[in-house]
């Protein structure tokens with residue numbers, strides 16, 4: 001089903017008997033498999049309002065991310081949270097939608113400095129499981145009127161409602177960027193280097209470490225963005241600050257730096273390689289020990305983003321890769337349907353939180369028809 | 377502003393309540409003598425006062441849980457309180473309620489520079505969080521003007537902002553984790569030093585929930601390394617339209633200042649008389665501040681000044697020293713005090729789309745004449761968060777009501793042009809009855825359903841946020 005409007009969507013949900021599998025571009029099928037009629041937001045598409053001088057953009061949920069990026073680029077602006085494109089990693093095709101980005105709270109390397117999708121989301125409209133058309137937040141940057149259901153909807157993966165419209169704070173794209181590259185560090189040293197950079201006043205907007213880089217050797221990447229003189233200044237200061245970690249090369253070519261961070265953002269190192277993919281969110285200083293534990297459990301490859309706080313692992317198929325005593329949480333991003341039915345895709349919640357999550361689902365979707373079981 | 381009738385039966389059980397509270401808390405942490413409960417009769421919305429049945433000052437999470445279990449069992453409403461600086465009446469008690477104050481819980485539990493986070497008990501004041509990490513040149517970014525007094529507890533409950541949130545975001549963008557006690561007395565942990573939440577974003581939901589979903593006892597906050605320096609410029613224009621255009625042009629040019637503050641003529645005049653900061657007598661004044669090394673600041677200010685000049689400023693003042701910077705900020709920082717010097721005032725904080733600024737200021741001016749009350753505007757222009765200050769005389773019968781009616785009209789105007797009722801102060805009791813102007817009944821219903829999940833008996837701060845009529849059935853059940 002492909003409703004063209006909020007009201008049509010509402011009617012469909014009111015009339016529904018069976019469950020729905022809610023999708024935008026269906027490029028991020030993460031979570032337990034849902035057996036239901038496909039309900040796509042793709043026909044509710046288009047930028048509704050864009051005010052470059054106010055840094056705000058409102059779009060229908062089905063709007064392709066590519067269209068939004070194009071509109072923003074024409075004004076020298078961007079989505080600051082650098083949403084990942086999951087197609088390569090998950091082997092999906094189709095057109096990622098902005099609603100899908102919000103539903104999965106998808107962010108990228110810049111999350112470490114700028115914030116996540118949820119931090120830039122100003123407002124939502126959605127239809128809940130009873131067909132009620134609801135709104136929360138708005139299109140202004142500061143808004144504490146009532147509860148923040150905007151955050152709740154970000155990352156709720158279509159289990160609390162079907163998003164129909166989303167509004168964002170956007171930011172100017174800085175004219176200049178540079179990436180400092182350090183080769184040959186082990187994981188612990190790499191996280192130490194990234195920690196030093198992120199704890200400096202030089203506004204690092206990306207810090208990633210690949211134990212096996214593009215050319216096979218370990219590479220640590222640190223990104224600076226801004227006005228040209230400022231970038232040059234900060235590169236100089238960071239070179240000094242990080243000198244003890246080894247030789248530093250600096251890449252400033254726009255194409256090459258963009259390609260490098262796309263490689264990190266989309267986890268390209270795992271594309272077209274067999275195995276499950278797990279994603280961990282941890283305290284950055286816990287990253288290296290987690291990486292080590294994962295390798296001992298059989299992980300084939302591990303990479304670090306967010307200064308060590310985001311760990312990706314390519315692992316043997318079907319294995320439960322949640323190490324005992326993990327602080328933070330793990331998500332099984334890619335695995336067979338069988339594995340996803342057997343292992344919890346999202347990190348198991350303590351009982352008190354489980355009760356709250358279930359309570360919220362019961363209020364937003366009492367009939368249990370929106371992506372039932374996807375998140376638990 | 378109406379408050380629900382207190383429950384006489386509950387009030388009659390005060391001795392029992394006090395006895396039970398003293399079983400789980402040290403004697404000096406239970407306050408029940410009438411002379412002493414008066415200290416908790418209001419917050420910074422001082423027009424409304426009511427001493428609570430009793431107040432408690434627990435010193436850790438376990439004590440908070442024990443208190444809540446007792447109140448849950450006895451059906452006593454609980455009003456959480458930080459420092460009591462809410463401008464919305466968020467921590468105003470009712471006569472049958474218990475004030476649960478976290479002021480004694482002010483310890484730093486862990487400072488972790490490597491992971492750029494700090495863990496504190498929530499009674500700690502905002503400024504002293506930055507104070508705890510100052511020696512390593514770190515800071516906690518959200519900086520409400522009340523930061524010397526207000527507590528992290530209140531900041532989280534109200535999702536407070538500050539002058540620098542254009543660049544650094546508000547509380548919710550700098551909060552990594554909390555320990556929270558539910559009304560039933562369950563202790564739950566949400567988030568931690570890692571960046572994104574597992575499952576639903578309950579952290580985001582709790583932040584800004586005005587003490588209605590649980591009592592937050594500990595928090596993990598993001599800390600940042602201080603920038604190398606900061607420098608403001610001051611610009612004066614002879615029309616609000618032009619000043620608004622300057623703001624929009626600066627933003628479009630790709631510069632992201634940490635702050636863009638705006639003052640209109642009534643406010644400039646009042647602060648000049650009060651603080652003598654040497655501001656020009658003009659229609660609209662902007663203070664724009666940028667950060668970085670000296671060279672970086674020069675580069676950004678270069679762009680900003682070029683834009684500023686294009687619009688024919690009546691004054692353009694760059695700061696050449698720390699003293700000059702302080703002087704530029706002096707008037708802005710004394711604005712509330714200056715207005716308070718003239719008269720009693722009510723401070724609103726509706727937000728509007730930046731493009732609507734000139735229209736909204738013009739309308740406020742017209743309404744000011746209609747109501748016969750003066751109003752000054754000082755606000756965070758970069759993000760459209762207005763702070764109209766309406767002057768009134770509390771001793772003049774009817775003036776408060778007139779002022780409230782004027783305020784309500786301004787807030788309705790904010791909603792009408794695509795904005796909202798409150799950008800950082802919260803709804804509390806102050807904007808409770810205006811919620812119907814921003815939200816349809818179903819939008820309110822789903823929010824109340826969220827409270828049902830956390831607090832089915834509606835005992836936590838029940839008379840706030842939602843219009844009393846809308847929440848009546850739930851509160852009575």
Ligand SMILES: Cc1cc2nc3c(=O)[nH]c(=O)nc-3n(C[C@H](O)[C@H](O)[C@H](O)COP(=O)(O)OP(=O)(O)OC[C@H]3O[C@@H](n4cnc5c(N)ncnc54)[C@H](O)[C@@H]3O)c2cc1C
Nearest residue numbers: 458459460461462466521527530531533536537587592800
């Ligand atoms: C002069 C002045 C200037 C101000 N400037 C700003 C500003 O620039 N920006 C801004 O955003 N605000 C500002 N404020 C408003 C106020 O300071 C903030 O709302 C602040 O966060 C309130 O903190 P508090 O500790 O005083 O909270 P309180 O007033 O004690 O309580 C506020 C709310 O939080 C709830 N609460 C308190 N503790 C807890 C807890 N442990 N768990 C759950 N809920 C709890 C209360 O029930 C209440 O609803 C200003 C106020 C004044 C008086």
